[in-house]
Amino acid sequence: MTAPLGKDLLALEPLSSEQIQLILDTAEPFKEISERAIKKVPTLRGATIVNLFFEASTRTRISFEFAEKRLSADTVNVAASGSSISKGETLVDTARNLEAMRIDMVVIRHGASGAAHFLAQRIESNVINAGDGTHEHPTQGLLDLLTLRDHFKRLKGLKVCIVGDVLHSRVARSNIWGLQKMGAEVAVCGPRSLLPNAISEFGVTVFDRVDAAIEWADALNILRLQLERMQLGYIPSLREYNRVFGVSRERLDRVKRDVLILHPGPMNRGVEIDSDVADGPCSVILDQVTNGVAVRMAVLYLLSGGKPELAENAKGGGA
Amino acid sequence: MADEIVELNNGTDGLIIVGIQRRGVQLAGRIVAFIAEREKVTVPQGALDITLYRDDLQTVGPRPVVGPTIIPVDIDGKHIVIVDDVLYTGRTIRAALDELADFGRPRRIALAVVIDRGGRELPIAPDVVGKRIDVLPHQRVDVFVEELDGKDAVLLATKAAT
Numbered sequence: 499m500t501a502p503l504g505k506d507l508l509a510l511e512p513l514s515s516e517q518i519q520l521i522l523d524t525a526e527p528f529k530e531i532s533e534r535a536i537k538k539v540p541t542l543r544g545a546t547i548v549n550l551f552f553e554a555s556t557r558t559r560i561s562f563e564f565a566e567k568r569l570s571a572d573t574v575n576v577a578a579s580g581s582s583i584s585k586g587e588t589l590v591d592t593a594r595n596l597e598a599m600r601i602d603m604v605v606i607r608h609g610a611s612g613a614a615h616f617l618a619q620r621i622e623s624n625v626i627n628a629g630d631g632t633h634e635h636p637t638q639g640l641l642d643l644l645t646l647r648d649h650f651k652r653l654k655g656l657k658v659c660i661v662g663d664v665l666h667s668r669v670a671r672s673n674i675w676g677l678q679k680m681g682a683e684v685a686v687c688g689p690r691s692l693l694p695n696a697i698s699e700f701g702v703t704v705f706d707r708v709d710a711a712i713e714w715a716d717a718l719n720i721l722r723l724q725l726e727r728m729q730l731g732y733i734p735s736l737r738e739y740n741r742v743f744g745v746s747r748e749r750l751d752r753v754k755r756d757v758l759i760l761h762p763g764p765m766n767r768g769v770e771i772d773s774d775v776a777d778g779p780c781s782v783i784l785d786q787v788t789n790g791v792a793v794r795m796a797v798l799y800l801l802s803g804g805k806p807e808l809a810e811n812a813k814g815g816g817a
Numbered sequence: 818m819a820d821e822i823v824e825l826n827n828g829t830d831g832l833i834i835v836g837i838q839r840r841g842v843q844l845a846g847r848i849v850a851f852i853a854e855r856e857k858v859t860v861p862q863g864a865l866d867i868t869l870y871r872d873d874l875q876t877v878g879p880r881p882v883v884g885p886t887i888i889p890v891d892i893d894g895k896h897i898v899i900v901d902d903v904l905y906t907g908r909t910i911r912a913a914l915d916e917l918a919d920f921g922r923p924r925r926i927a928l929a930v931v932i933d934r935g936g937r938e939l940p941i942a943p944d945v946v947g948k949r950i951d952v953l954p955h956q957r958v959d960v961f962v963e964e965l966d967g968k969d970a971v972l973l974a975t976k977a978a979t
Contacts, residue, residue, distance in 0.1 A: 502880065523882075524882070524883055527866060527883045527885050527886060534919065535920070539916075540870060541869040541870075541874060569869075799869075800880050802880075803880045
């Protein structure tokens with residue numbers, strides 16, 4: 499037998515619904531640990547984890563670091579600036595050097611799609627993808643699933659619309675794969691210039707008008723509009739984007755029921771989401787952040803599984 | 818056993834009954850119900866999942882399922898009784914003691930088990946025992962509880978030689 503997730507967590511696309519279910523179920527008991535006065539269990543004592551962040555990140559990096567520390571792992575953070583990466587060392591050389599210092603796991607955030615996969619094939623350590631280019635951000639997808647499941651008590655049949663820059667969003671891809679595997683219905687909504695050309699191949703509904711999406715959805719996952727996109731000519735202006743695709747209280751009030759609001763952060767208030775929506779009663783944006791730590795603890799716990807050949811010997815140990 | 822626990826504590830003041838996942842939780846519930854019936858007091862009940870505190874986590878694989886841990890009240894200065902189905906090596910109890918220490922500093926921790934099968938690998942002894950039996954290392958003792966198994970029973974199973 500192998501560990502239920504294998505060596506790495508690189509994407510949600512290759513996972514089965516059972517594997518996703520296992521991660522979500524495992525995350526449940528980990529929530530309680532963060533509520534304790536002493537927020538620490540000895541589970542990963544002695545394990546060394548490197549957080550290798552080639553791109554800026556606050557939430558994800560800190561969330562991983564809390565997850566690692568609450569499991570008693572030893573952690574080292576490596577940022578691209580201020581390391582040999584800025585001297586031109588390649589990704590593989592950096593990772594191999596880290597591995598020579600006897601590490602157990604690498605959490606990697608990289609601007610290139612496929613970077614985590616590339617690394618996982620070349621090193622022995624467990625690799626966790628913390629976002630690679632425009633490909634996937636699996637732990638974000640998982641924490642979104644957990645937050646939706648917490649609220650609706652189910653994922654099957656749930657209608658979730660992803661609003662915004664789907665083209666450049668790894669969060670969107672992880673959400674689409676994860677939600678569809680768990681039996682939810684997924685739609686996307688955004689300017690055509692920010693949707694992939696082949697979006698229909700994902701098997702999602704496409705809404706051109708955000709009002710139609712709100713009308714349809716149980717929950718909206720509102721993506722960050724990366725401001726640098728505007729300079730590249732994808733959208734004419736932020737004001738226009740807000741007027742056409744921004745989620746406002748007024749728009750939500752037009753439907754006579756609650757629509758759950760998710761956002762992976764960081765938010766551009768007044769662009770893709772208005773402040774009274776972000777801070778409103780249907781917003782679970784901060785619950786997502788809380789769940790992020792639990793989900794990442796679950797992933798670390800499941801991936802760090804022991805060696806299969808020893809499992810047989812350990813059986814029959816009993817109480 | 819419930820009477821013995823109350824006696825050990827000189828009453829029900831400050832008593833907390835904590836079951837170890839999984840069968841211990843149901844057994845703890847029974848003890849709380851008995852005490853409620855006899856003493857007309859409902860003592861707080863908790864549950865511990867010790868998986869994350871196991872000393873063999875680096876060697877067992879794949880990862881065991883983790884159940885919920887619920888400690889409903891502040892345990893500082895309280896009298897905790899840990900409840901489990903079978904006491905064998907004592908390693909589970911060692912893990913439970915470590916976990917409880919992360920929640921606070923109880924005045925006293927006692928141990929109640931339905932079956933003590935001997936074979937301890939750590940210096941741990943029960944305070945309240947349902948039944949003490951001698952069991953060979955290759956035999957297994959299973960305690961069944963109605964809530965999970967549909968019946969209340971204690972079975973002695975002998976594994977075929979491998």
